[in-house]
Amino acid sequence: MRRRYFNKTLITSVAGFSLPQNLVSKSSNSKKLGIALVGLGSYSSKALGPALLETKKCELKAVITGTKQKEKIWAEKYNLNYNQIYNYENFESISNDNNIDIVYIVLPNSMHKEYTIKALEAGKHVICEKPLALNAKEAREMIEISKKVKKEIFVGYRLHYDPYHLEIINICRNKKFGKLKTINNGFGFKIGDRDSWKLKKSYGGGALMDVGIYAIQAARYCSGKEPISLSAREFKTNLNKFKEVDETIKWKMQFPDGITADCKTSFSSNSNNLNLDFQNGFAKLSPAYTWRILSGETSEKKLYFPRVNQQALHMDGISNYLLNNIPHNNVGGDEGLKDMIIIDKIFESIRKGGRNILI
Ligand code: NAD
Numbered sequence: 001m002r003r004r005y006f007n008k009t010l011i012t013s014v015a016g017f018s019l020p021q022n023l024v025s026k027s028s029n030s031k032k033l034g035i036a037l038v039g040l041g042s043y044s045s046k047a048l049g050p051a052l053l054e055t056k057k058c059e060l061k062a063v064i065t066g067t068k069q070k071e072k073i074w075a076e077k078y079n080l081n082y083n084q085i086y087n088y089e090n091f092e093s094i095s096n097d098n099n100i101d102i103v104y105i106v107l108p109n110s111m112h113k114e115y116t117i118k119a120l121e122a123g124k125h126v127i128c129e130k131p132l133a134l135n136a137k138e139a140r141e142m143i144e145i146s147k148k149v150k151k152e153i154f155v156g157y158r159l160h161y162d163p164y165h166l167e168i169i170n171i172c173r174n175k176k177f178g179k180l181k182t183i184n185n186g187f188g189f190k191i192g193d194r195d196s197w198k199l200k201k202s203y204g205g206g207a208l209m210d211v212g213i214y215a216i217q218a219a220r221y222c223s224g225k226e227p228i229s230l231s232a233r234e235f236k237t238n239l240n241k242f243k244e245v246d247e248t249i250k251w252k253m254q255f256p257d258g259i260t261a262d263c264k265t266s267f268s269s270n271s272n273n274l275n276l277d278f279q280n281g282f283a284k285l286s287p288a289y290t291w292r293i294l295s296g297e298t299s300e301k302k303l304y305f306p307r308v309n310q311q312a313l314h315m316d317g318i319s320n321y322l323l324n325n326i327p328h329n330n331v332g333g334d335e336g337l338k339d340m341i342i343i344d345k346i347f348e349s350i351r352k353g354g355r356n357i358l359i
Contacts, residue, residue: 031323032055032056032059032319033058033059033102033323034058034059034060034061034062034099034100034101034102035059035061035062035100035101035102035103035104036060036061036062036086036097036124037049037052037060037063037064037106038063038064038103038105038107038115039064039065039105039106039107039108039111040063040070040106041106043106043129044063049078051311051312051315054312055312055315055316056316057319057320057323058315058319061097061099062080062084062094062099063078064087064091064094065085065086065087066087066088091118091122092118094122095123095124101124101322102124102125102127102318102322103119103122103125103126103127104126104129104156105119105126105129106129108203108204109129109134109205110134110203110204112129112131112132112133113134113141113142116142117145120142120145120146124151125152125153125154125322127155127315127318128142128155128333128336130155130339131209131213131336131343132153132155132333132336132337132340134204134209135340135343136340136344138340139333139340142333143337152332152333154332155332155336156314157331157335158291158313158314159217159289159310160314160317160331161313162294162310163305164294164303165218165221167296167303167305168222168274168276168283168285169222169224172222172224172276175278176278176281177281177282177298177299177300179257179279180223180259180276180278181258181259181277181278182260182262183219183222183259183262183263183275184261184262184263184276184277185215185219185261185264185273185274185275185288186263186264186265186266186271187211187212187215187271187272187289188207188212188264188265188266188267188269189211189266189267189272190267190268190270191267194241198210198267199242199245200244205244205245206245206267207246207247207248207249207265207266208249208265208343209343210267211289212249212264212265213339214288215261215264215274216339216342218288219253219255219263220338220339220342222276223261225256225257225259226338226359227254227255227261227342228254228255228256228358229253229356230251230253230254230342230345230349230356230357230359231252231354231356232249232250232251232252232345232347232349232350232354233249233251233350233354234246234247234249235247235249236248237268238268242267242268245267246265246350247268248264248266248268249265249266249350250262250263251264251346253342272286272287272290273285274289280299281299281300283296283298283299284297284298285303293307317331341359345357345359
């Protein structure tokens with residue numbers, strides 16, 4: 001799979017920052033790929049549907065929902081005919097719909113594997129929301145099938161298209177402030193809804209799977225390396241609300257060259273930051289991981305980038321890769337697998353009382 005981060009021939013600098021090329025240049029191919037959204041819950045309604053009104057390389061061509069009332073809402077808002085609305089019973093018939101090129105799985109985490117495989121077997125490429133699966137074993141099975149049917153899997157890693165994160169990675173790769181020494185980051189929020197599937201183990205709930213994965217991703221793409229070992233501890237203050245899933249986890253990852261990452265995730269306290277210490281300076285983002293607005297600074301200056309639609313850039317980046325072979329920003333299924341391997345090791349370390357686990 002071809003990738004891009006900072007290939008100067010593919011990234012164009014606009015007003016002091018780098019934008020994916022597909023935003024600023026006309027491609028030879030004006031075709032748009034058709035996207036089908038599976039699961040019309042919060043993220044589809046608030047982020048992906050609206051983003052698909054802004055995309056230039058792909059468009060909404062179908063939805064899959066089990067809720068009758070949503071059919072009319074989505075048909076009207078997105079100008080869909082009723083033959084573009086599928087349900088979970090007739091899902092497999094998308095194989096006959098040539099207008100669908102990519103199926104975007106936006107379901108509870110425990111359903112990612114099943115629906116990714118169904119979509120691949122229906123002959124479609126897949127974007128699957130994070131976390132790619134419940135564990136590394138599932139992620140490997142999904143990737144195996146994608147290779148067999150020669151269709152690709154991508155993960156909903158929208159921050160790989162955000163200019164703040166691209167700038168931070170640039171600083172790391174170019175060693176602007178010297179060698180990266182430590183990473184300190186966390187993503188957490190106070191979860192309200194007690195009935196949410198995010199508090200249920202069978203659905204793949206828990207803070208680590210939901211938002212801690214962003215801290216893992218950021219540590220990996222800032223260091224540009226894979227961790228060698230890690231240790232993790234879980235903390236619970238509300239044994240009733242969090243009886244099935246993790247409430248707060250803190251973990252430390254050791255990377256090659258002595259780089260360390262101290263990370264935190266929580267469903268009971270707010271954090272949203274990425275702090276990097278280099279030999280000769282610092283860089284930080286806060287908020288770092290949301291999709292509405294980010295902010296950041298370095299030891300040299302305050303960072304300022306105009307707001308982008310991360311989801312639109314992400315889906316356009318993937319579509320441009322599929323249409324025009326322009327490398328995507330490292331959002332393939334293999335990235336999802338690498339995160340799942342680390343998540344498995346974090347849970348293993350917690351089970352073993354915080355022991356340092358080799359990866
Ligand atoms: P949600 O609960 O709001 O939506 C899930 C949808 O799945 C609902 O429409 C629900 O009806 C549907 N569904 C179908 N079958 C179901 C079943 N058997 N049980 C429960 N629901 C069923 O959740 P969400 O917040 O939209 O999250 C969906 C996925 O998107 C998750 O994997 C989550 O991690 C991911 N997500 C990603 C981001 C991001 O920034 N990338 C943000 C939010 C959520």
